[in-house]
Amino acid sequence: MGESSMMAERRSILPAAVAWHGVRYEPVEAMARFVLRGSDAVCSTAAEVIGLSNPSVLRASHDEHRAILWQGPDEWLILAPEVERVALLQRLETALAQAPHALVDVSHRNVAVRLEGEAATRLLATGIMLDLDEAAFPVGMTTRTLFGKADVTLWRQAPQRFHLETWRSFAPYVIGLLQAGARGL
Amino acid sequence: MKFSALALLKQALSGEPWPEQWRSPEPKPAYDVVIVGAGGHGLATAYYLAKEHGLHNVAVIEKGWLGGGNTGRNTTIIRSNYLWEESQKLYEHAVKLWEGLSQELNYNVMYSPRGVMMLAHTEHDIQSAKRHIHANRLGGIDNEWLTPEEAQAFCPILNISRDIRYPILGAALQRRGGTARHDAVAWGYARGASALGVDIIQNCEVKGLRRAPSGAITGVETTKGFIGAKRVGVVAAGHTSVIMQMADVQMPLESYPLQALVSEPVKPVMPCVVMSNTIHAYMSQSDKGELVIGAGTDAYTSYSQTGGLHISAHTLDAICELFPVVRRMKMLRNWGGIVDVTPDRSPIIGKTPVEGLFVNCGWGTGGFKATPGSGHVFAWTLAKGEPHPINAPFSLDRFRTGRLIDEAAAAAVAH
Amino acid sequence: MSDGFRIKGGRIDRAKPISFSFDGTVYRGYEGDTLASALLANGVHLMGRSFKYHRPRGVLAAGAEEPNALVTVTRGGGRSTPNLRATQVELYEGLQAESQNRFSSLGFDIGEINDLAGPLLGAGFYYKTFMQPKGAWAKLYEPLIRRAAGLGEAPRHPDPDHYANRFAHCDVLVAGGGPAGLAAALAAAQSGARVILADEQNEFGGSLLAETTATIDDQPAQDWVRATIAALNAMPHVTLLPRTTVFGYFQQNFLGLVERVTDHQAAPPSAVARERLWQVRAKEVVLATGAIERPLVFAGNDRPGVMLASAARIFCNRYGVLVGRRVILFTADDSAYAAALDLFRAGATIMAIADLRTNPTGPGVDAARAAKLPVMPGTVIIAAHGRLRADGVTLGAIGEDGAVRAAGDLPCDALLMAGGFTPTVHLFSQSRGKLTYDEARQMFIPGTSVQRERSAGGAKGTFALAAILAEGHAAGRDAAQKAGFTSEAHVAPQAKGDIPVAGGFVGAVPQPKGGVKGKAFVDFQNDVKATDIIAATQEGFRSIEHVKRYTTTGMATDQGKTSNMNALAIAADALDRPLPQVGLTTFRMPYTPVTFGSIAGHARGDLFDPVRQTPIHGWADEQGAAFENVGLWKRAWYFAKPGETMHEAVVRECMTVRRAAGLFDASTLGKIEVVGPDAAEFLNRLYTNPFSKLEVGRCRYGLMLNEAGFVMDDGVIGRLATDRFHVTMTTGGAPRVLAHMEDYLQTEFTDLKVWLTSTTEQWAVIAVQGPRARAIIAPLVEGIDLSAEAMPHMSVKTGTICGVETRLFRVSFTGELGFEINVPSDYGRAVWDAVWAEARKHDVCAYGTEAMHVLRAEKGYIIVGQDTDGTVTPADLGMEWAIGKSKPDFVGKRSLSRSDLVKPNRPQLVGLRTADPGFVPDMGAQIVPVANPAPGSSAQGFVSSSYDSAVLGRSIVMGLVAGGRARMAETVFITRLDGAAAPATIVEPIFYDPDGERLHG
Amino acid sequence: MLLIECPYCGPRPELEFRYGGEAHVARAADPATVDDEHWTAFLFWRGNPKGLHFERWRHASGCGRFFNCARDTVSDVIVKTYKAGEPKPDAARLMTGTTP
């Protein structure tokens, strides 16, 4: 049995922030992330624990530090500060003990980038097929979709600020495509 | 009138018009054999029925214009380097016939054995290619392994850099593989069959299959009326399910749009056929100079003869990776065909549960190359009422017993 | 040369002269010129050679429909673009263009001999000859034909340029920015709709850019254009896309547009994309693509200097170029009079206006007569003369009886044809709309719509400017309204003073009895003559589709834009059938040719497909690992030390694992967390193995079948809690397995309360395999008893390693004592570094996938996809043990009892012990009964795995052999590519440590 | 590229979806009792109609749900999409209700 008291260091795959013409890319700091599956009631219970509302279809509910992103009719993505991860997991499992559900930690599976600037929607349109006009994709909307050949979760936080979440190993592709797209703006 | 250089000269000097290449008769009330579908396979079947089995009272019924189905819209790749013994026998039979087809038909079908090179991009591809090569050699079919450098020597515009996303690790080359002029194949068989007495009836759609109380086939209902037949052979490619449904026969088929495209013509740059099943790119250059590029099928079944832009785009992505000098060239025309796909990606050639009704279908994305062989064995099957040994394994029954001939298992796509 | 044909006026910028070269000669033009207009200004008409006969050709048209003037534009390196239409190449300083398809020079081309051999080279001649002797086609004739065919040369170097992509959405997309399109865009935009207006030309305005007499809303037409563009530009919800071709109309109002961003620039900034693909989903579409003028079919109609009247008018009014000084017009359409008047005013002598119609009337004719232009009703041109440039015509008079009699020759240096206009219905047709034939005006116009689009203006056969504007306006409003936008009443622009298109002619023009000498072309680029079309019908090619393919009419790079209607009319006439019954050939995308690069867009290099790398990738890279592609992943293949070959490296890696231990990055392994009260039951149904009784903390191998009973994937499944499983699968199979599971869960086993979450990327996986494995990890692990008793083979525990939470598996794919450390991905690298540091104390190495393959093969462990190929059952693999006997059902079970799947002679997995221990067969080699099987023999099976085993000092081989498991000790032969098949003995497929003692160490 | 109405997320581009073949081909509750003929039909026989086709799609790069879709295989027009488990709509009624 080891006596190691060392703590391994975390290493993100995301490069540092860059500003392109009209849009700035920024890595989103490490977060606690859980996939929650189950009935709508399950999400309501979880939302209560977190102190947020159960988001409606294709929407995020959030406060300054936490968010619940609708992913599908029985699936939500919970985002919270990394320091809350263990405690939150426990509180959620306790609250949900009686309801059939699945709660899975994906804090390291996903990474996210933030895009901000007047060209943000144009840049995203390099690879996002959805209509990003505010009438069609208002602030607060979130969905899984494709960015080029990568699956992503897109969340509009402000008219020209987006949170773009993907699986870890797809991040270089996503950022590469953003970079290439910036040449085509 | 026999075609030759001399005939061409005579005609040029005299200014006389050439005779019709085939007759366009009205249907007779009945035939010994009615073939549904005047694609290459149907016309070849009729030709061999007349030529080799003495059956001249034969009609080929075509809803549109002859050769206008997949025969007229394919990328014309011919090869016989298939994996399974059953397939090898079938496609090799065809290649042997291709080799003498222009002379047989007195029609230049421009069979051009310029070599078909199939690229390997992964270790798995290499194993699969080697498996094909060993199996083909055993089957008496030429197929050889090329290093990336040898592959590039064979096709100089190939990008063998190790730095591309899916570097080329080698290739399997069948030198006897190549291309032929798709339209000429249909026309040559049509001319040959017509001369032997076969009636080719175009603009005549089969709308029903008439059956005796015993269940046996008695003929076909068409837009030109009822046409009696002792035997009916359905060779309708993408439309096979629709026709078989007329006799309440369900088929293990799904029809998908498959696209192809050509570039603007340029002077020769592409001396052979190159295929990459792994990243979905197929390219050759026609005698007229266009790059002929095969794309993939759409995800969904459809009879629309067109497809989505993303399908062609996917192929052009791959083409530009493999042949970066063509990136600046332009797509001239893009089109689609309807391919009938079986669960094991092998054709069905033989009897059906209905007496007198025979079927030849399921060639999916790769039946052009089989045209002469398919027609040849299907003619035998129709004439004798029993499959030829070469097509016996390609029965409908194999789906029940599980004796599939799964070419897809080893190679993702079969062109 | 001087630009002696340059006149006053036009939209070129005389303050910006440009020098450019064509076939090496330097000329002068101006900004705003096209290559064609600038060459014409310099008196150069000869711009190309035709495809088959190598006839000298000049420019026919002024736009996208140009069939003749095809050039290659080079910018050096890979920036060489063949087959560009000179009429669309915008001039820039230093532009270099070359003519094409000539052997020697444009003026002297030995290929022109084909022109003399014309009678031999009629439609389809190649199908009738070159057949003898057998084999000569491919060796002799074909290479010659190929060299003669083709147009320009493909670039020789890779294209260095960049291409961009943009997805876009709008309420109304307007294709074409002539009067109809501008009016439509304005009307739609005024109602608040999001509008995209695209025009393939560098300027909006379409035909109005060459309009001289018309006024719109009481201002000159071009002023109205300017004002309209300014108004549209001022609206933020309008996107104006000049130089943008709408090339494809796909399902559900999805359209492809390609924007040429930099080709017109002298020095394109390298950071900018050359072209941009726009993929637009439009709620509503307005097609305002105009109409294209038809040539007339008569002998010599292809000579340089013979061109469309509308083109001559455009060159004159828009570019300030006179295409000739002594001009003859040949027309069946009023609009030619507008051209005649404009050229006349610009200083040309109008030698004759030969009008096919016996009694032409209308404002154009009146104006021409008033200007004393020689209007000759009832007149045809029988032939045009001149080799490198038209120098005269033979006129013919149409008598009362309709017969044509020669009426003398007339000199000229330009001959303008006006056969009427063909509506540009390409996009409408691509949208699957049905065309209808307007009998009176002999044109196909849009009929029934299938998608949410409408046409306006020339595209719909409407030619009077006032009507075009009204129609455009109405179309724009209607589109906006259907998209949900209603506007207060804006009125349509009002126009007057134009000379509209009226009349026209299709087919071959009347000729004197007995015909005339000389070739009358229908399809200029493919050299298809009227006689070819007639000959084809005589040869039995009665369908227009057959005529097209036999003669190749309409198959050139212009896709018959100027020729299809004439070809159809000639065919209909020859077949004696009404034209609409003969019908048009299918319009296909693209409208004009589109660069491959623009369609591929960003998908090149690392963006061709995502490159997935594990958290430990960087370490392997630093160690100089070679990588292999597996699915989208890059996996470390082997770690060669400096000077080591791959084989040496693999031998070392394998031996090290067996002797001490090795570290392996297994992060790419697919992982799914299966959670819920019914998790075990779900796995029971998806895998052959039983899971109900698996204890928490233990693992089980799982074999997954497809419904047809064939092996599709496998992996180790660990139970973390009664309702929670950690399921692993093959790297390449992960997406497929998850989709397969979801499919059954959502659509078949809907009674089960269980959910699936992909955790592949949550966990980095470090495999530590070998006798020293426990010793290596022990110092780093906390909270887990690693002893054999507490943690036996096939168990899983949670705890921490290096302070990080871990799911620690005791599993082995090498046959050695082994652990797989799962840690959250961001910690993967640090934990690997720590484990590596420990491992080095034990003299171990990192190993790659190749060594992994060897090690597992030594143990007879299968790899799905290598030892199976989609036709293999569990029994074929000798894995009946993996089947839960008491389970009533699992996916694939029922199929296993089908007759062919229970045959005794099915290929079965066996080991093969080669007689020569140094012989490592090719994977894929065939198994045969004799050393020298006759060609055409059957195989008994094939080699699925084959390696040189260092620990055994010999080759190890696995294969699938017919009835193999009942044939132990039998000798078979394994094919080789370099000689006779080599003998091998059938053995059990396990070569090393058959009793599995090392596993339990 | 088709525009497909996901019953959960609304209209989305085809690329977000995976096609799932013919719909309403039910797997027997107890396959062991199914004879070869019927089992073969379940595995392989497909209607493949030229006209209205009931088919499965999964919103794979979206909400992840399987759902069913009635599409005309000649025009590719999607007539209706509905959630998995909902009954198969009446074909005749669907076709009369369509404008292309």
Ligand SMILES: Cc1cc2nc3c(=O)[nH]c(=O)nc-3n(C[C@H](O)[C@H](O)[C@H](O)COP(=O)(O)OP(=O)(O)OC[C@H]3O[C@@H](n4cnc5c(N)ncnc54)[C@H](O)[C@@H]3O)c2cc1C
């Ligand atoms: C884009 C594309 C690329 C391809 N590339 C290759 C390749 O490179 N190599 C290769 O070997 N194969 C290729 N193929 C496949 C190949 O084209 C076909 O397998 C082959 O041409 C089939 O020939 P056929 O005679 O059976 O069918 P078809 O030529 O399609 O003939 C069937 C005929 O039946 C007619 N018909 C249908 N219904 C009726 C009815 N009710 N009444 C009367 N007539 C009817 C049709 O109109 C049609 O003319 C490709 C296919 C496509 C679409």
Ligand SMILES: NC(=O)c1ccc[n+]([C@@H]2O[C@H](COP(=O)([O-])OP(=O)(O)OC[C@H]3O[C@@H](n4cnc5c(N)ncnc54)[C@H](O)[C@@H]3O)[C@@H](O)[C@H]2O)c1
């Ligand atoms: N009064 C005249 O000057 C006169 C004379 C003769 C003919 N006409 C005809 O009357 C009509 C004028 O009005 P209109 O607005 O209908 O046509 P137009 O020709 O003025 O404008 C059509 C515009 O659409 C563009 N276009 C065509 N296809 C395109 C595509 N796929 N993508 C992008 N752009 C494309 C063309 O380049 C052109 O600019 C024209 O057909 C014209 O030829 C007018």
Ligand SMILES: Cc1cc2nc3c(=O)[nH]c(=O)nc-3n(C[C@H](O)[C@H](O)[C@H](O)COP(=O)(O)O)c2cc1C
């Ligand atoms: C091998 C091959 C080469 C072709 N080359 C050309 C060509 O050079 N020009 C052209 O316009 N079409 C070419 N086509 C495409 C046909 O014009 C046509 O699109 C195809 O036969 C499908 O018919 P459809 O588009 O009328 O439905 C070619 C087709 C094939 C199969």
Ligand SMILES: [Zn+2]
């Ligand atoms: Zn959805």
